[in-house]
Amino acid sequence: MSSTETSRVSRRGFMKAAGIGAATTALGATTIATAQAQEWDETADVICVGSGGSAFAGAVGALQNGATVIMLEKAPFTGGTTAKSGGGFWIANNHHQAAAGIVDNRDDFLRYCAKVSFPELYRDNDSKTYGLPEASFALLETFYDQGARIIKTLDETGALPSTMAMSWDKKPAPDYHGQIAENKAARGRQTSTRQEDGTEGYGATMIDYFQTYVEDNGGLIYTDHRVTRIIKDETGRVVGLEAETPDGKRTFRANKGVIFGSGGFTQNPEMRTQFLRTPVMGGCAVPTNEGDLILMASEVGVKFGNLNEAWNQQEILEEVLEFSSVPSGVFFLGGDSMIAVNKFGHRMYDEKYVYPERTRSHQTYDQWTGEYPNLYQVMIFDEAARNFGGMLIPEPGSELPSHIITADTLEALEAAIQARFDSLADRIGTYKLDAAFLANLQETITRYNGFAETGKDTDFHRGEAPIDAFFHAVPVDRGLPNPYIAPIADTGPYYAILLAAGTLDTKGGPVYNENGNVVDIHGEPIPGFYVAGNAGASPSGKSYLGGGGTLGLGITFGYLAGEHAAKQA
């Protein structure tokens, strides 16, 4: 939407959009003598906060173990960020792999996870934890040991029917870092929701199944319920929650536990600045992912972890400036005769590699200029790339969206790109292409076109990683040695899109143990307090292990939390 257009929103929606109410909300924790001494508006064994995949998995885990459940969703609708996602969930050694005859060895899995999640700690000669802290390694072990059981249970009970995610070339999906020596199984861990006709579903399909299951099994789901306070008793046990609702403040007693699956803090600009290393501008997370849990949990005395990490994802700069919560991020860069360059006109990575790793490039800092030289990037492609297609590439002959810059020559393109940056100065400050941008860009294209001739990108290995092919079908055969490296034409028109750093959501928060139980600053579990998904400190550390790495962990530890809570006295 351009800045001159308006959306016709309801009054309540407008109030929320304007942040009215949020600023006055006192998020935190309240201590009471005992749960019995308190008057409560409603009671259930387990209260789940949020309604994305992780919260629903918690609810299902609790229901399947005999507990009663209430779910509290802050937004006026259910689904969270899961509802707008592809809905994949990455689970090792799963029953679909077994059915396909794929062996997914435990030690290989742990070695891979340790290597990419904590590369700075990884020690290949440490057979016990591969150099990781024991608590971190234990979570990865639990992920392997329990994940497969849980999705098989969800599949068999109809709570979440699943199937193996397949590539466009009919192969099981590879992991995001299948080229790394530690990755041995590499394919088949990514699963999808199975639709009624047997095809792969999406995040909205997952929510549909989960919600139906929870409601059919007696769970209550309340939208427009923003949890504002965690209620604990004098022993430190979490015994309930307070929420702002359309009917005013209401309290909910949790006989056995509360599970937060309420998402991260991508939509909280202050927390983004305070916690993240990357200059992140927004992302896919729904608008309600504002880090409420972090403020509440601070008053409970939890241990926090991984707050400086996110499920990184590039965004179209103008889109994320318009709405911090974007409909979709830049999962991959389409086109074959296409490159991405920084303000100096230099390439930075394999443009076909996965979104989280491309996004890390935005973090690069130059001590000499005191700048992030890759802060904003420029995707450049030619007319022929439009026949190849792919994400961000406009169909041949179609109207160009306003974020696509076009010019007949590279000289004119440089000027148009600078003009576009200038037009955004009120929101991003002065951002100038380097004086050598054009000359460097021409050199970059010459060098890149040489790679197109040989089929070998000796700078960044474009097209060589298994995941490169997974994300990019080859609809046009130009007879090139490497279909993902096509030469950029000598003549225009040329096109450009400005890219910024964003997230799917953040992945830091309260640290939890193998049961999804939040731990205190001493590492001791806090009775009655659970977390899963992007609301907590992700066991995956710095990495994005594979497609569905977010929901795979969220569902596993959400379900474990529900299961564990349900079994409490």
Place this chain on the structure above:
Amino acid sequence: MKLVRSALAAGVALILGTSAAMAACDVAFTDDVQSVFTKKCVACHNDRSPGSGLSVQKDSSIANLVNVPSTELATMMRVVPGDSTASYLVHKLLDTHLDVGGSGKRMPLSGRLKDEEVAAIINWIDDCNAVAE
């Protein structure tokens, strides 16, 4: 002066016509239709983050759709009461939006609506006029 009066009259008629159409679409709007929006669309098109200027959140959807020009193709309304084939929304769902001069990707970006879900939306749009009559 006569011209001004005519223009005013035309404007009033347009407003009344629009109001009548809105009311008719409001009556024809069923829970089935909002349910589709809520399950499949609202995560990206909500009041706080109205992607492409569109919120289909409950209580916002009709006002954002009926007789509102598309941001991708200003010559087409998102929903034309009584005429689903002239409604850009339907073309975006059916992947025929490029054929009518639109742009962008088919919606939803993640996933597809079931046939019955698309049918519910088409029936709602086509029924708007029937209700008005």
